[in-house]
Amino acid sequence: MDANRLQARSWLPGVELFHADFSGQPFGRHSHDAFAIGAILHGVGGYQCRGARHALPAGTLSLMNPEEPHTGHAESPRLVYRMLYVEEARLPQLLGRKRLPRGFSELNPRDDGAVAAALARLVDEFARDDALALESELLQLLELVFTRHGGLRETAAPPRDGGVTARLRDYLEAHYRESIGLEDLAGLLQRHPRHLIEAFRRAYGVPPHTYLLQRRVAEAKRRLLAGEALADLALELGFYDQAHFSATFKRFTGVTPGHYRRGGA
Structure with a gap:
Protein backbone atom coordinates (compact mmCIF):
# COMPACT_ATOMS: atom_id res chain seq x y z
CA MET A 1 0.00 0.00 0.00
CA GLY A 150 27.21 21.30 -5.74
CA GLY A 151 30.40 23.33 -5.84
CA LEU A 152 29.32 25.97 -3.32
CA ARG A 153 32.30 27.41 -1.48
CA GLU A 154 32.34 27.51 2.28
CA THR A 155 32.33 31.02 3.67
CA ALA A 156 34.20 32.34 6.66
CA ALA A 157 32.05 33.22 9.64
CA PRO A 158 31.04 36.90 9.54
CA PRO A 159 32.46 39.28 12.12
CA ARG A 160 30.43 39.50 15.29
CA ASP A 161 27.73 42.11 14.98
CA GLY A 162 26.79 42.79 18.58
CA GLY A 163 24.14 45.34 17.70
CA VAL A 164 22.17 43.13 15.36
CA THR A 165 22.44 39.95 17.41
CA ALA A 166 21.49 41.77 20.61
CA ARG A 167 18.42 43.26 18.90
CA LEU A 168 17.48 39.81 17.60
CA ARG A 169 17.85 38.30 21.07
CA ASP A 170 15.70 41.06 22.57
CA TYR A 171 13.05 40.47 19.90
CA LEU A 172 12.99 36.73 20.60
CA GLU A 173 12.68 37.40 24.32
CA ALA A 174 9.73 39.72 23.76
CA HIS A 175 7.93 37.51 21.22
CA TYR A 176 8.84 33.97 22.26
CA ARG A 177 5.18 32.87 22.42
CA GLU A 178 4.55 33.85 18.79
CA SER A 179 5.14 32.11 15.48
CA ILE A 180 8.18 33.87 14.01
CA GLY A 181 9.57 33.46 10.50
CA LEU A 182 13.27 33.64 9.66
CA GLU A 183 12.67 35.81 6.60
CA ASP A 184 10.50 38.12 8.72
CA LEU A 185 13.36 38.50 11.19
CA ALA A 186 15.81 39.11 8.38
CA GLY A 187 13.58 41.85 6.97
CA LEU A 188 13.13 43.41 10.38
CA LEU A 189 16.87 43.53 11.04
CA GLN A 190 17.96 44.18 7.44
CA ARG A 191 20.21 41.13 7.26
CA HIS A 192 20.09 37.98 5.13
CA PRO A 193 18.76 34.93 7.05
CA ARG A 194 22.07 33.07 6.66
CA HIS A 195 23.99 36.02 8.09
CA LEU A 196 21.58 36.27 11.00
CA ILE A 197 21.95 32.60 11.89
CA GLU A 198 25.74 32.64 11.64
CA ALA A 199 26.13 35.87 13.63
CA PHE A 200 23.66 34.76 16.30
CA ARG A 201 25.32 31.37 16.72
CA ARG A 202 28.68 33.08 16.94
CA ALA A 203 27.42 35.44 19.65
CA TYR A 204 25.27 33.07 21.72
CA GLY A 205 26.37 29.56 20.83
CA VAL A 206 23.05 28.41 19.34
CA PRO A 207 20.94 29.40 16.29
CA PRO A 208 17.89 31.65 16.82
CA HIS A 209 15.29 28.86 16.70
CA THR A 210 17.13 26.89 19.40
CA TYR A 211 17.34 30.01 21.56
CA LEU A 212 13.60 30.52 21.10
CA LEU A 213 12.83 26.94 22.19
CA GLN A 214 15.10 27.32 25.23
CA ARG A 215 13.22 30.48 26.19
CA ARG A 216 9.88 28.69 25.91
CA VAL A 217 11.12 25.79 28.02
CA ALA A 218 12.42 28.17 30.69
CA GLU A 219 9.00 29.82 30.89
CA ALA A 220 7.29 26.43 30.95
CA LYS A 221 9.41 25.36 33.95
CA ARG A 222 8.44 28.49 35.84
CA ARG A 223 4.75 28.04 35.13
CA LEU A 224 4.78 24.32 35.88
CA LEU A 225 6.20 24.97 39.33
CA ALA A 226 3.49 27.60 39.81
CA GLY A 227 0.90 24.86 39.31
CA GLU A 228 -0.44 25.70 35.86
CA ALA A 229 -2.15 22.89 33.94
CA LEU A 230 -0.05 20.97 31.42
CA ALA A 231 -2.82 21.05 28.85
CA ASP A 232 -2.79 24.86 28.74
CA LEU A 233 0.94 25.42 28.37
CA ALA A 234 1.70 23.92 24.97
CA LEU A 235 -0.33 26.29 22.80
CA GLU A 236 0.14 29.29 25.10
CA LEU A 237 3.91 29.00 24.76
CA GLY A 238 3.91 28.58 20.98
CA PHE A 239 4.35 24.82 20.64
CA TYR A 240 2.60 22.96 17.82
CA ASP A 241 0.83 20.54 20.16
CA GLN A 242 1.23 18.68 23.45
CA ALA A 243 3.57 16.10 21.93
CA HIS A 244 5.84 18.82 20.52
CA PHE A 245 5.89 20.55 23.90
CA SER A 246 6.73 17.35 25.77
CA ALA A 247 9.44 16.27 23.32
CA THR A 248 11.09 19.71 23.30
CA PHE A 249 10.94 20.00 27.10
CA LYS A 250 12.60 16.60 27.48
CA ARG A 251 15.22 17.47 24.86
CA PHE A 252 16.41 20.42 26.93
CA THR A 253 15.84 19.11 30.47
CA GLY A 254 16.06 15.32 30.24
CA VAL A 255 12.59 14.82 31.74
CA THR A 256 8.98 15.30 30.64
CA PRO A 257 6.96 18.30 31.87
CA GLY A 258 4.93 16.04 34.16
CA HIS A 259 8.02 14.52 35.75
CA TYR A 260 9.53 17.97 36.21
CA ARG A 261 6.49 19.26 38.06
CA ARG A 262 6.28 16.19 40.29
CA GLY A 263 10.00 16.39 41.03
CA GLY A 264 9.83 20.07 41.88
CA ALA A 265 6.70 19.88 44.02
Missing part, protein backbone atom coordinates in the same frame (compact mmCIF):
# COMPACT_ATOMS: atom_id res chain seq x y z
CA ASP A 2 1.44 3.37 -1.02
CA ALA A 3 1.86 6.08 1.61
CA ASN A 4 3.28 8.98 -0.37
CA ARG A 5 3.04 12.58 0.90
CA LEU A 6 3.89 15.86 -0.82
CA GLN A 7 4.13 18.84 1.51
CA ALA A 8 4.44 22.58 0.90
CA ARG A 9 3.80 25.84 2.75
CA SER A 10 2.20 28.93 1.19
CA TRP A 11 4.71 31.20 2.93
CA LEU A 12 7.66 29.19 1.58
CA PRO A 13 7.20 29.31 -2.22
CA GLY A 14 9.24 27.15 -4.55
CA VAL A 15 9.92 24.48 -1.90
CA GLU A 16 8.27 21.05 -1.66
CA LEU A 17 9.05 17.97 0.41
CA PHE A 18 8.09 14.52 -0.92
CA HIS A 19 8.00 11.48 1.38
CA ALA A 20 7.79 8.34 -0.77
CA ASP A 21 6.79 4.96 0.62
CA PHE A 22 5.58 2.63 -2.10
CA SER A 23 5.98 -0.61 -4.00
CA GLY A 24 5.51 -1.13 -7.71
CA GLN A 25 4.68 2.46 -8.70
CA PRO A 26 6.80 3.49 -11.72
CA PHE A 27 7.45 7.08 -12.76
CA GLY A 28 7.70 7.64 -16.51
CA ARG A 29 10.33 9.86 -18.09
CA HIS A 30 9.93 13.38 -16.71
CA SER A 31 11.87 16.30 -15.24
CA HIS A 32 11.45 18.87 -12.46
CA ASP A 33 11.82 22.64 -12.59
CA ALA A 34 13.76 22.41 -9.35
CA PHE A 35 16.85 20.95 -7.75
CA ALA A 36 16.00 17.56 -6.24
CA ILE A 37 17.77 16.51 -3.04
CA GLY A 38 16.86 13.07 -1.75
CA ALA A 39 17.98 10.29 0.56
CA ILE A 40 17.08 6.60 0.23
CA LEU A 41 15.94 5.28 3.62
CA HIS A 42 14.76 1.73 2.88
CA GLY A 43 15.01 -0.60 -0.08
CA VAL A 44 16.59 0.12 -3.46
CA GLY A 45 15.48 2.81 -5.87
CA GLY A 46 16.31 2.98 -9.54
CA TYR A 47 16.09 5.30 -12.52
CA GLN A 48 17.38 6.00 -16.00
CA CYS A 49 19.25 9.30 -16.27
CA ARG A 50 22.17 10.72 -18.28
CA GLY A 51 22.12 7.73 -20.58
CA ALA A 52 22.60 5.12 -17.85
CA ARG A 53 20.63 2.98 -15.43
CA HIS A 54 21.24 3.71 -11.74
CA ALA A 55 20.47 1.65 -8.63
CA LEU A 56 20.27 3.50 -5.31
CA PRO A 57 20.46 1.40 -2.13
CA ALA A 58 19.62 2.74 1.32
CA GLY A 59 22.23 5.23 2.46
CA THR A 60 22.56 6.73 -1.00
CA LEU A 61 21.66 10.28 -1.98
CA SER A 62 19.68 11.17 -5.09
CA LEU A 63 20.76 14.55 -6.46
CA MET A 64 19.36 16.00 -9.65
CA ASN A 65 19.53 19.33 -11.44
CA PRO A 66 16.52 21.23 -12.81
CA GLU A 67 15.07 20.06 -16.12
CA GLU A 68 17.08 16.82 -16.05
CA PRO A 69 15.00 14.04 -17.71
CA HIS A 70 14.78 10.77 -15.78
CA THR A 71 12.53 7.84 -14.93
CA GLY A 72 11.93 6.29 -11.51
CA HIS A 73 10.98 2.95 -10.00
CA ALA A 74 11.53 0.66 -7.02
CA GLU A 75 14.04 -2.17 -7.45
CA SER A 76 12.97 -3.73 -4.14
CA PRO A 77 9.57 -4.86 -2.83
CA ARG A 78 9.32 -1.60 -0.88
CA LEU A 79 11.06 1.74 -1.37
CA VAL A 80 11.17 4.62 1.12
CA TYR A 81 12.91 7.90 0.44
CA ARG A 82 12.64 11.62 1.15
CA MET A 83 13.07 14.22 -1.58
CA LEU A 84 13.31 17.98 -1.27
CA TYR A 85 12.52 20.11 -4.33
CA VAL A 86 13.80 23.70 -4.48
CA GLU A 87 13.19 25.87 -7.53
CA GLU A 88 16.40 27.25 -8.99
CA ALA A 89 15.05 30.80 -8.96
CA ARG A 90 14.68 30.62 -5.17
CA LEU A 91 18.33 29.79 -4.45
CA PRO A 92 19.71 33.35 -4.55
CA GLN A 93 17.24 34.45 -1.90
CA LEU A 94 17.55 31.31 0.22
CA LEU A 95 21.34 31.07 0.14
CA GLY A 96 22.18 34.76 0.08
CA ARG A 97 25.17 34.17 -2.18
CA LYS A 98 26.47 36.21 -5.08
CA ARG A 99 28.03 33.08 -6.62
CA LEU A 100 25.53 30.23 -6.75
CA PRO A 101 26.28 26.49 -6.91
CA ARG A 102 27.11 25.05 -10.31
CA GLY A 103 24.78 22.09 -9.81
CA PHE A 104 25.23 18.40 -9.07
CA SER A 105 27.76 16.46 -11.12
CA GLU A 106 27.25 13.13 -9.27
CA LEU A 107 23.74 11.72 -9.20
CA ASN A 108 23.90 9.27 -6.33
CA PRO A 109 26.80 9.78 -3.91
CA ARG A 110 26.97 7.84 -0.66
CA ASP A 111 25.88 9.72 2.44
CA ASP A 112 27.60 9.66 5.82
CA GLY A 113 24.20 10.25 7.42
CA ALA A 114 24.43 14.03 7.63
CA VAL A 115 22.13 14.81 4.69
CA ALA A 116 19.60 12.13 5.65
CA ALA A 117 19.54 13.49 9.21
CA ALA A 118 19.05 17.04 7.93
CA LEU A 119 16.15 15.85 5.75
CA ALA A 120 14.63 14.07 8.75
CA ARG A 121 14.77 17.28 10.79
CA LEU A 122 13.11 19.10 7.91
CA VAL A 123 10.33 16.50 7.84
CA ASP A 124 9.74 17.07 11.56
CA GLU A 125 9.51 20.82 11.09
CA PHE A 126 7.12 20.49 8.15
CA ALA A 127 4.76 18.74 10.57
CA ARG A 128 4.75 21.77 12.87
CA ASP A 129 3.67 25.37 12.46
CA ASP A 130 7.08 26.80 13.33
CA ALA A 131 8.34 28.96 10.48
CA LEU A 132 11.60 29.91 12.19
CA ALA A 133 12.67 26.30 12.76
CA LEU A 134 11.58 25.14 9.30
CA GLU A 135 13.33 27.95 7.44
CA SER A 136 16.46 27.51 9.55
CA GLU A 137 16.63 23.76 8.91
CA LEU A 138 16.04 24.32 5.19
CA LEU A 139 18.87 26.82 4.97
CA GLN A 140 21.30 24.53 6.81
CA LEU A 141 20.39 21.60 4.57
CA LEU A 142 20.93 23.61 1.38
CA GLU A 143 24.29 24.89 2.62
CA LEU A 144 25.34 21.34 3.52
CA VAL A 145 24.31 19.70 0.25
CA PHE A 146 25.54 22.37 -2.14
CA THR A 147 28.85 22.77 -0.32
CA ARG A 148 29.50 19.03 -0.38
CA HIS A 149 28.11 18.16 -3.79
